Amino acid sequence: MLGGAAAVAAGATLVQCSGTARSAGTAGTGFGAATEPFFGPHQGGVATAPQAHALFVALDLVVPPGRNARETLAAVLKLWTTDAARLTQGRPAIADTEPELAGHPARLTVTVGLGPGVFDRVGLAQQRPPAVAGLPAFATDRLDPRWCGGDLLLQLCADDPMAIAHAARVLLKNVRTMTRQRWRQTGFRNAHGSQPAGQTMRNLMGQVDGTVNLREPHEFDRYVWDDGAQRPWFAGGTVAIIRRIRIELDTWDELDRRSKEFVVGRRLDNGAPLTGADEHDDPDFTAAVNGIPVIPPNSHIALARHRTDDERFLRRPYNYDDPPADGLTTDCGLLFVTYQRDPARQFVPVQQRLAEADALNPWVTTVGSATFAILPGVTSDAEYLGQRLLEGR
């Protein structure tokens, strides 16, 4: 599958609002009051059970006259930390001009990242984690600069699009003299509560998407969270890759169901591998009938599957459906968002395999790509995101 629904901690969502514990149930107040924790060793929005809506904004740093790049970046990160700590807990931002919109965070998370190039810009090239770098070119990529790169990432996720719109407004407005928006991508999954809990999402090709994923805390420690061995300031951070994958639905729709299932290696109705009956059955890539593999070796799941213990990462994708260019019917696809300690070791080998041979390639086109260092979390309001990087502590 293209991506995955991390059901991490779904049963253990911490519910707080304005310091008072509240029920996340829908009876009476609605789930708008539910919150995710802000303070901790990691930022929210990574291991957080995926919210229904997401907004990804990439920004470039614009250094105002009389300031230097590093203090500009610090100013951005301080403003974002202060207001994210409040908005995620259902409290208005400092100087929030629409405070009434802040009261229903609906599990809002704010996740901040730095692009590979910004370390140089702020004179801290030697502090860039080696894992934070551009990806190699893949043969099947058709990258459009309008969906690529960026000095800063602001990732907002919530179960209510109103919470995202308000948080985006506040956080982007605060930094408008110090940044320029480079790109902005909106994604969605099934609405909160529309499906039984724990169900894997479908993408807009109709496929169950994200059966294979990281779920256990020890997997996150092994594959997602940086341990600080190379850059101590980065302990607790991770590396995000955001790929915009357009689905060529016009031609995909010409395929019959059986062919679609062979392309992917899973059944369309329930997502089971072609060798199994249930979605979570392990695919048997050795199974063959009359010498012909049941799951084709170039099917998407055969190639996307990790082949070494290293090739695992967190998939946290969202669907997108945007207005098409003139004369076209549809512009939809997947914001394929992954988090891993080291893309070169975990993500690139898989993507290389897919680019070379994935049977799905004729129907998916990667048109955007960006990499960001997701900053470690902050543990109290005495600290701001990125402080350990910028102040060397």
Next chain:
Amino acid sequence: MLGGAAAVAAGATLVQCSGTARSAGTAGTGFGAATEPFFGPHQGGVATAPQAHALFVALDLVVPPGRNARETLAAVLKLWTTDAARLTQGRPAIADTEPELAGHPARLTVTVGLGPGVFDRVGLAQQRPPAVAGLPAFATDRLDPRWCGGDLLLQLCADDPMAIAHAARVLLKNVRTMTRQRWRQTGFRNAHGSQPAGQTMRNLMGQVDGTVNLREPHEFDRYVWDDGAQRPWFAGGTVAIIRRIRIELDTWDELDRRSKEFVVGRRLDNGAPLTGADEHDDPDFTAAVNGIPVIPPNSHIALARHRTDDERFLRRPYNYDDPPADGLTTDCGLLFVTYQRDPARQFVPVQQRLAEADALNPWVTTVGSATFAILPGVTSDAEYLGQRLLEGR
């Protein structure tokens, strides 16, 4: 306020799925299975309690070689009727290539309309309801052609954006050789279940928006549904106006709260008129302190309020928040959607007043406008939307 949350029939949502009555509760199955009726004297999506998400697509008719405009329009309407009858009830469309995406309609409604110009194009100018016409120019409009007009309207509303994406794909793909998409606008309100039921929505200015609205069936008969007196085929239809109103948040945010409340005539915290304590208290426009009106006479509510019994209509707005143009912070606002029998009598006098004097004008700019005849409903699958118009019965 700019618009309104019609709580019409909120307590009486008919829940059906594949012909089997089901609970709309979130326990177990999720609300994705909930449906709104398709067959009836009126199309859904007007009196329907507003769903959380909406997509409005305007299309122009493209007549393929060897066909005429009227049979092309009939072909479009037949395809849409057949598939809308199925998709709204949670059943895959005919030849649905992603049938698994059809099973969770989440109260999907499909609402089809015809622009004023298309009656001419299909040789039925004399059948155009007189109420279906372009609006006069308003002094404050700054209309951008990219958000204006259209031969056909396809309005999709649901509580789950996945249901809308799938329905849009199916319905637009089916007619791609006979239409060209002219514009496409996506809107949202608070997510289903995030707030207590029956709460009036807020817009992205932070205002409670839509306190005054039509709610009773007799009000719909009087103000919304056409009675067929002028054009018998149109009985049960209505006229939709879709105005794209950009909010100038950068300058709005410079106002202090008290000034904002004077501009609107309501309190920001709970939406109560400045002469009242609760949202639904009747504003007292005669109240004055030391000779100064408590609610300024040019405040938004003083001017938007109906002054004659005619000036009432259904408000069913959605918020939008789109990527801003280069260098800007925000592009957000309201898709102000209204339904009425006769815009000239009901809508235009109010809009004229607002354009002349509304204290809110410096902070809102109408950049798009379109009018559509919302077709009467169909009562069985022997009929297609618009058949009475196109076949004279």
